[in-house]
Amino acid sequence: MSARAVNGVPGPSTLMGDPGPEGRFGDFGGRFVPESLVPACLELDAAFREAWADPGFHLEFEQILTEFGGRPTPVTRCLRLSERLGVTVLLKREDLAHTGSHKLNNVIGQALLTQRMGKTKMIAETGAGQHGVASATAAALLGLECTVFMGEVDVERQSLNVFRMELLGATVRPVTSGSRTLKDAVNEAMRAWVSEVADTHYCLGSVMGPHPFPYMVREFQSIIGREARGQCAALLDGAAPDLVVACVGGGSNAAGIFSGFVDTSSRLVGVEAAGGSAIGTGIPGVLHGMKSQLLQDEEGQIKEAHSISAGLDYPGIGPEHAHLAATGRAEYTRAGDDEVIDALCILAETEGIICALESAHALAWVLREAGGAIPAGSSVLVNLSGRGDKDVAQVRELLAARTKR
Amino acid sequence: MSGLLATSPAPGGGLEPGALEQHLRARRASGAKLLVPYLMAGMTPDWLATLEAVVAAGADAVEVGIPFSDPVMDGPVIQDAALASLAAGTTPESVLAALGEADIDVPLAVMTYYNLIFRAGHRRMARSLAAAGVAAAIVPDLSLEELGPWAEEAGDAGVETVLLVAPSTSEARTAAICARSRGFVYAVARMGITGERADIGDAAAEVVAKIRRATDTPALVGVGVSTPEQATAVCAHADGVVVGSALVRRLLAGEGPEGAARFVGELRSAIDDG
Numbered sequence: 065m066s067a068r069a070v071n072g073v074p075g076p077s078t079l080m081g082d083p084g085p086e087g088r089f090g091d092f093g094g095r096f097v098p099e100s101l102v103p104a105c106l107e108l109d110a111a112f113r114e115a116w117a118d119p120g121f122h123l124e125f126e127q128i129l130t131e132f133g134g135r136p137t138p139v140t141r142c143l144r145l146s147e148r149l150g151v152t153v154l155l156k157r158e159d160l161a162h163t164g165s166h167k168l169n170n171v172i173g174q175a176l177l178t179q180r181m182g183k184t185k186m187i188a189e190t191g192a193g194q195h196g197v198a199s200a201t202a203a204a205l206l207g208l209e210c211t212v213f214m215g216e217v218d219v220e221r222q223s224l225n226v227f228r229m230e231l232l233g234a235t236v237r238p239v240t241s242g243s244r245t246l247k248d249a250v251n252e253a254m255r256a257w258v259s260e261v262a263d264t265h266y267c268l269g270s271v272m273g274p275h276p277f278p279y280m281v282r283e284f285q286s287i288i289g290r291e292a293r294g295q296c297a298a299l300l301d302g303a304a305p306d307l308v309v310a311c312v313g314g315g316s317n318a319a320g321i322f323s324g325f326v327d328t329s330s331r332l333v334g335v336e337a338a339g340g341s342a343i344g345t346g347i348p349g350v351l352h353g354m355k356s357q358l359l360q361d362e363e364g365q366i367k368e369a370h371s372i373s374a375g376l377d378y379p380g381i382g383p384e385h386a387h388l389a390a391t392g393r394a395e396y397t398r399a400g401d402d403e404v405i406d407a408l409c410i411l412a413e414t415e416g417i418i419c420a421l422e423s424a425h426a427l428a429w430v431l432r433e434a435g436g437a438i439p440a441g442s443s444v445l446v447n448l449s450g451r452g453d454k455d456v457a458q459v460r461e462l463l464a465a466r467t468k469r
Numbered sequence: 470m471s472g473l474l475a476t477s478p479a480p481g482g483g484l485e486p487g488a489l490e491q492h493l494r495a496r497r498a499s500g501a502k503l504l505v506p507y508l509m510a511g512m513t514p515d516w517l518a519t520l521e522a523v524v525a526a527g528a529d530a531v532e533v534g535i536p537f538s539d540p541v542m543d544g545p546v547i548q549d550a551a552l553a554s555l556a557a558g559t560t561p562e563s564v565l566a567a568l569g570e571a572d573i574d575v576p577l578a579v580m581t582y583y584n585l586i587f588r589a590g591h592r593r594m595a596r597s598l599a600a601a602g603v604a605a606a607i608v609p610d611l612s613l614e615e616l617g618p619w620a621e622e623a624g625d626a627g628v629e630t631v632l633l634v635a636p637s638t639s640e641a642r643t644a645a646i647c648a649r650s651r652g653f654v655y656a657v658a659r660m661g662i663t664g665e666r667a668d669i670g671d672a673a674a675e676v677v678a679k680i681r682r683a684t685d686t687p688a689l690v691g692v693g694v695s696t697p698e699q700a701t702a703v704c705a706h707a708d709g710v711v712v713g714s715a716l717v718r719r720l721l722a723g724e725g726p727e728g729a730a731r732f733v734g735e736l737r738s739a740i741d742d743g
């Protein structure tokens with residue numbers, strides 16, 4: 065697996081490495097937070113680095129993810145779909161992880177850190193509710209108090225997940241400001257964190273926010289890429305897949321799987337929601353503690369994202385993805401609502417897997433581009449970031465509306 | 470407002486105090502406690518008249534908010550003011566154009582979030598502020614580690630950047646922040662976002678003491694100070710107060726320039742009587 069350096073792009077050793085004490089990924093990243101929160105970010109950075117250098121922490125982290133979380137998740141060969149598309153489709157099955165998505169990996173790591181820092185409470189933001197459910201789960205497992213901020217619009221479209229969080233003993237706080245989706249849930253969680261930072265950890269759900277979150281969350285999610293690298297090698301005669309494809313909201317499942325292949329010649333492809341495409345239609349800016357690509361107007365007022373998928377309804381993207389895009393090491397593309405619903409249905413019918421609407425974005429791009437941007441005969445690893453149970457009611461409505469149309 | 474702000478800055482934001490700091494130091498030397506009200510530009514159609522009324526009622530300087538869509542340091546009252554202002558079409562340019570035309574004889578500091586500065590460009594924003602006669606900028610989400618590029622351009626344009634010290638800030642960080650704060654040092658009264666509080670708590674006195682050990686730049690307490698009594702209590706330790714949400718709430722309720730002047734007048738007499 066040879067490393068590649070294209071057009072003077074920095075070598076793989078500098079890509080997806082340690083972003084340093086200020087958390088810089090090229091021109092992106094940083095720590096743009098009110099002074100009240102800076103000491104908490106510094107404390108977290110120190111606690112994370114210490115834990116991550118401690119074999120005892122890794123042992124505990126991996127033990128929980130195995131015994132409780134159901135890892136390693138398998139890689140599934142999609143025989144019928146591959147035949148239909150003329151490319152070999154492999155799925156990394158994060159939908160089979162406990163709580164139904166990759167979000168658990170990050171949350172177990174952060175909940176363990178919360179304990180190490182001597183804090184007793186966690187707050188979290190959530191869009192689709194998957195990160196909220198994972199946070200509530202980890203809090204129950206480790207005996208922490210948990211409050212989840214969720215936009216009112218998302219509370220409505222993901223009501224099943226709201227109930228799951230409550231069953232797990234968490235408090236769900238509906239957010240009524242702004243667009244009442246993920247962006248506003250993050251705002252509200254940050255506001256709450258300022259007042260409660262002494263005994264509360266903010267368990268951020270993606271590779272975004274101020275340093276050390278983008279770095280730390282990627283490291284916790286890198287278990288996806290490490291597993292997948294070995295699993296693909298076993299299936300592909302030692303080779304890495306030609307393409308590695310993942311959906312991108314904040315970008316944590318993508319960062320997790322990309323990190324396992326960044327030093328190979330695999331093409332890395334991130335798929336954003338067409339209505340929330342920070343790389344495609346955003347420009348550089350600063351929001352939620354990070355410098356990254358953002359949907360915004362000329363003056364710098366943040367625009368609202370629009371997607372049927374609550375987990376991708378976010379106007380920004382993690383800073384490391386902005387950097388991977390700028391260097392050309394990863395490509396970012398988008399999928400529209402209609403093709404996403406089709407992709408979800410096709411996977412269900414041909415492979416017997418109902419995936420999350422978020423994950424269906426990655427698949428939609430593969431369905432569209434097989435034989436095009438994806439040459440026939442290629443091997444394609446898709447990160448199936450979550451299962452679709454949370455979305456079936458919404459998909460039923462969307463399909464009914466489509467029949468009427 | 471030209472006379473006051475024509476003071477030429479030391480190149481590169483050197484040690485010579487700018488217009489805001491000179492003014493506040495002079496007022497402090499005369500024995501006064503410093504009163505800095507906050508209002509959001511564009512939040513009501515008569516915000517400029519309100520600004521003038523607040524100055525006439527005894528403000529030593531005024532903090533003028535430029536609205537941002539996602540104000541993470543602000544509570545519901547200032548969020549509502551920002552929304553109202555954005556809905557009315559307010560932009561950084563429209564605010565600075567209005568301030569440039571206004572006739573105000575105390576220094577002004579704009580308070581906004583970093584993305585608006587970043588998008589405009591550091592040099593362009595610094596020069597626009599200076600051209601509009603604005604003395605200083607307060608950018609709460611621009612941390613010490615990220616300050617450099619903006620501080621350099623602001624210093625070159627003669628714009629002071631006021632930095633914040635929080636209850637959670639260590640002694641060593643406080644020293645580093647105070648060394649780079651210009652105009653005054655903003656002592657955050659409590660861990661939390663802006664908004665009125667029944668009880669000001671005792672963190673403020675400790676923050677002021679930390680600042681005093683690091684600098685003799687004026688230290689003003691803000692975030693949560695809501696009543697004349699609280700302002701007086703805070704001024705027992707601090708050089709002055711910033712009062713935001715309590716004033717903005719009155720303006721959102723339609724009290725207008727007269728209501729604003731009445732409230733600022735009450736604050737003024739309370740801290741003068743000490």
Ligand SMILES: Cc1ncc(COP(=O)(O)O)c(C=O)c1O
Pocket residue numbers: 165166191192193194195269270271311312313314315316317318374375376420422423449450451
């Ligand atoms: C199943 C699933 N996939 C993907 C995402 C998007 O997050 P990220 O881009 O951080 O992986 C979410 C977010 O809620 C999700 O629930």
